[in-house]
Amino acid sequence: MLRQDINELLTQTGPGTPMGDLFRQYWIPALLAEELPENDSPPVRVKLLSERLIAFRDSEGRYGLIDEFCAHRGASLWFGRNEGSGLRCPYHGWKYDVTGQCIEVPSEADNSSFCENVKLRAYPLVKVGDVLWTHMGDPAKRPALPEFEFAHVPPEQTYTSKRWQQCNWLQAFEGGIDSSHVTFLHSGGLQSDPLFKGAKGNEYNMKDTKPFFEVADSEGGLFVGARRNAEEGSYYWRITPWVMPAFTMVPPRGDHPVHGHFWVPIDDENCWTYSFDYHPARPLTAAERQAMIDGHGVHSKNIPGTYRPMANMDNDYLIDREAQKRGETYSGVAGIAMQDASLQESMGPIVDRTKERLVPADSGIIKARQKLRKAAIALRDEGVTPPGVDTAHHRVRSAAVVLPQAESFLDSCGDAIKATPGVPHSSV
Amino acid sequence: MYASESAKAASASESRYRITVPIAPARNARVIALDTRAASVARRISDGPWANARFYTCETTPDRGPADEFLLYRLDGVPAALDDMLRDTDVVVIMATDDSGATRAAAIGSACTARAITTAGVVLGDGFEADDAVAALRPHARVLLLSADESDAFELLRALRV
Secondary structure (H helix, E strand, O other): OOOHHHHHHHHOOOOOOHHHHHHOOOEEEEEEHHHOOOOOOOOEEEEEOOEEEEEEEOOOOOEEEEEOEOOOOOOEHHHOEEOOOOEEOOOOOOEEOOOOEEEEOOOOOOOOOHHHHOEOOEEOEEEEOOEEEEEOOOHHHOOOOOOOHHHOOOHHHEEEEEEEEOOOHHHHHHHHOOHHHHHHHOHHHHHHOOOOOOOHHHHHHHHOOOOEEEEEEOOOEEEEEEEEEOOOOEEEEEEEEEEOOOEEEEOOOOOOOEEEEEEEEEEOOEEEEEEEEEOOOOOOOHHHHHHHHOOOOOOOOEOOOOOOEOOOHHHHHHOOHHHHHHOOOOOOOOOHHHHHHHHHHHOOOOOOHHHOOOOHHHHHHHHHHHHHHHHHHHHHHHOOOOOOOOHHHHOEOOEEEEEEOOOOHHHHOOOOOEOOOOOOOOOO | OOOOHHHHHOOOHHHHHOOOOOOOOOOOEEEEEOOHHHHHHHHHHOOOOOOOOEEEEOOOOHHHOOOOOOOEEEOOOOEEOHHHHHOOOOEEEEEEOOHHHHHHHHHHHHHHHHOOOEEEEEEEOOOHHHHHHHHHHOOOOOEEEEEEOHHHHHHHHHHOOO
């Protein structure tokens, strides 16, 4: 359980809130690069951390992320004309560049300096990998760009998707460090999903449904090790890294690509789930990439032209009770991503954590909440830079390994949980 | 108007109809400090708002015989036998800061496993000084919180509603 005041502290990320200020210390995904595919492509509405923004790519290829609304009369710039190195409000023709600076007010006299005094709030928007990242905090404290491995391997080795999740970011994120649900909720997928099936590790997963956990601090967040019995005298370990505030990786299976998520608050009742797959040492095969596009693995099949999953709360997630009875899916919902999302959204927009009954196996979640709370308060009260801002903290990996029973995963997996360019991930 | 049952059920307005009843403390927890520094932590956090948590120390008593034959002590100094302490308990939280309690960790862990009592280990500090204690606890502890600090122990107990 969590006290209500702490639940509110962790779940509210709007401007001026402690967690909102914490998120504003980091570069976070704002949208996929595919959403602004070419110069002067249509602008895109972006809501992040409860701020309504508009993203566009100007005639020179520069990316901008600015206040959604025209400074003149408050019309949405989503209707804007993206032309001539700026975004022009179609109402009265006011025009803005990628920094939010107003560069034209047609109703003013030629050579008027009026527009020099009109500037919309703007944030940087930078492409790293398949993602456009923004930093919504103090420009004077802007950290170096993110160095997560999925965004730095060659393009043919990586794939990123996103989906709208209709709940607070924290309950979505907590699923990412909760290894004990895999054996139940995702048991069908371990046997059938093209991006999961066939790995030796799946057998350990299915044979031992009561994992033991070890939770260890890392410089950027946590490592959560889930341990199951393997052959006599050995354990199968699945190691999940969390980098603050919202980056998690799923331990890999066999030679399948390794995957993970970035959970980004849209507002306090919605979040974006960015899901990535990459292989550190080889290009994704055509079949793997197609499976990701088709919504397998951690990805979702979205309604064309949107980032809303086809299976969503408005259609009861297309639940199939017969498939559940046949054992094809555990919950009746198809797909790893929507199996998670359906249950996380069912908790309500912001789950009431004062009513939880946690167990020791939830210690990763307990510790993560504690770290988030401490970091938010240390930032608020003392200006302490939180873990995960330093790009060195980004260079982590998940791992799946079999170790002798006497060995600690922390002692034995030092290299396996570090991102080393070109070196395959450690997987079973 | 909602498009589905799920959409309606997940709405903020429907949250008002969730059943609200007081949640009784669910765990009869026993917290055992294996060494001197862990005992100091146990004494400090024992002042928390606990309903069913009881705190014990388990410091070295070399004159009392083999290391796996030991007495626990309540924080007021009253001795308690391990068997008695585990009666009516459903979760044991073991705290360690170094290796001095490794043998006792193994004995307590085994006793808990034999009685189907969920065990959690909280290793305070950087953990390097408690490698043997961690290794002794590993087969028994459903969860090990490594490199924990005092507030982690407190938060764990609070989250477990002890």
